[in-house]
Amino acid sequence: MNALNSFSFAIIALAGGVLAVNGLVTVGVIVIFVEYSRQFTRPLNDLANQFNLVLSAIAGAERVFSVLEEKKEQADEQDAKVIDWEVQGNVQFQNVSFSYDTTPTIQDVTYHVNAGQTVALVGKTGAGKTTMMNLLTRFYELDEGEILLDGISISTLTRDSLRENMAVVLQDPFLFHETVLENVRYSVPEATREEVIEACKLANAHPFIRELSQGYDTLLEDGKGISQGQKQLLSIARAILRNPKLLLLDEATSSIDSVTEMHLQRALDTLMQGRTSFVIAHRLNTVKNADQLFIFDDGTIVEHGSHEELIDQRGVYYELHTAQQFD
Ligand SMILES: Nc1ncnc2c1ncn2[C@@H]1O[C@H](COP(=O)(O)OP(=O)(O)OP(=O)(O)O)[C@@H](O)[C@H]1O
Ligand SMILES: [Mg+2]
Structure with missing residues (x-):
């Protein structure tokens, strides 16, 4: 759309220039013509932008529905027991x-x-x-x-x-749109900042976290800004914290x-x-x-x-x- 605008502006300027040089129209007329043509294309531009919005809304809606349609995990049996013994791990x-x-x-x-x-x-x-x-x-x-x-x-x-x-560390760990600290603390919500840092040190994630712009308070946007390996280190820190x-x-x-x-x-x-x-x-x-x-x-x-x-x-x-x- 923008290319079309620039293209039409170039045509008008060129044609107007030729006409003005030959004394067929005044420069003022050309300026007004350019302005009118802008007014004409602006709503078209807006419409195109709205169309983009609609498309991304549809894509978003599709994702929402796919989450809503996700099959619910089977409910526990009625007589399912809560583990009430000190788990040994056999x-x-x-x-x-x-x-x-x-x-x-x-x-x-x-x-x-x-x-x-x-x-x-x-x-x-x-x-x-x-x-x-x-x-x-x-x-x-x-x-x-x-x-x-x-x-x-x-x-x-x-x-x-x-x-x-249990703690599970997967091939492709999932990180939330949250700070590093909260992402690790996710496994144990009541953990203190010190406990999180200790877990990250054990997982060897501490050195790279310190290098981040705001350390443990750096916001991880959809896991961007850190590498796959660093994601894994965070995921291991989560597991360590969980004990x-x-x-x-x-x-x-x-x-x-x-x-x-x-x-x-x-x-x-x-x-x-x-x-x-x-x-x-x-x-x-x-x-x-x-x-x-x-x-x-x-x-x-x-x-x-x-x-x-x-x-x-x-x-x-x-x-x-x-x-x-x-x-
Ligand atoms: N959710 C699923 N639905 C249907 N089939 C699946 C699903 N997950 C895995 N499979 C199939 O089950 C088989 C075993 O998959 P699995 O993921 O256990 O392999 P893996 O040994 O872990 O492999 P890799 O080393 O690549 O991780 C594969 O043939 C795979 O295509
Ligand atoms: Mg596998």
């Missing part, structure tokens, strides 16, 4: 099967994790690792089998009380450079002590020290053991590991 998957639609995603998975152990879920993209975490957090319900927490089936517990005992019994890390260190990753790995090692931790990582050197590694392929566990045992077996893990040595 987790058992017993013949667990699950499918998102008709094709089975997880098939007959059975394993046992002792309280305080770190287990790594390893496998190709699409093998079903994240799905295992979704089942543990009860974002989805099992089709068959059971998951037990300290010997109690998690399907008999309220979702809230189950999730209160949960079960820790679920899904590719938590995927977007962090190797130096930061080393610092972070130390922080995570401290964090994982005394907690049952489930760790998913594509880079195998980050999960080498896990107590047990479960190798997934097409929704089933194809191998299981410690790093050394799996290397000795010379199977799928050995192949993955050797391939990464040459990366």
Whole structure:
């Protein structure tokens, strides 16, 4: 529209100039003509702008409706129990099967994790690792089998009380349009500023936060202005602040450079002590020290053991590991 305005102005000026030079019209007439033509195009301009507004309103409305139409999480069973014991963190998957639609995603998975152990879920993209975490957090319900927490089936517990005992760090953490401080405090609303800063220091997020224009009070606009790796550090700080019994890390260190990753790995090692931790990582050197590694392929566990045992077996893990040595 603006281009059209400038174009018509140029034509009028040019034609008017030629006419004025030839003495056919006066300069005053041209000026008035330009002004009239502006008055003519202004409402058209306004209309075009309104149209843009309408389009963005429609796009906004679509998003609002998609949120409203989102299926509500199933309500807890009427007799669901609130966790009233000191959670130890023993987790058992017993013949667990699950499918998102008709094709089975997880098939007959059975394993046992002792309280305080770190287990790594390893496998190709699409093998079903994240799905295992979704089942543990009860974002989805099992089709068959059971998951037990300290010997109690998690399907008999309220979702809230189950999730209160967990912290999840995802591949792509979500940040709110809020300050850094509030974004970390989100996991524990009553935490003090000092506690938040302490958590950020442990997560090694403190150095980059200090560099931000207003430190902990910097507003994060839709997560802009900080990198993917920094988002992950904040998300880890959230988990540290929460101090949960079960820790679920899904590719938590995927977007962090190797130096930061080393610092972070130390922080995570401290964090994982005394907690049952489930760790998913594509880079195998980050999960080498896990107590047990479960190798997934097409929704089933194809191998299981410690790093050394799996290397000795010379199977799928050995192949993955050797391939990464040459990366
Ligand atoms: N919400 C969903 N709805 C339908 N299918 C899904 C959904 N989430 C995952 N899947 C499918 O389930 C399978 C397992 O996915 P999952 O996310 O568990 O893989 P993953 O092992 O975590 O992979 P990656 O290493 O890439 O994160 C994939 O085939 C995927 O397409
Ligand atoms: Mg995944």
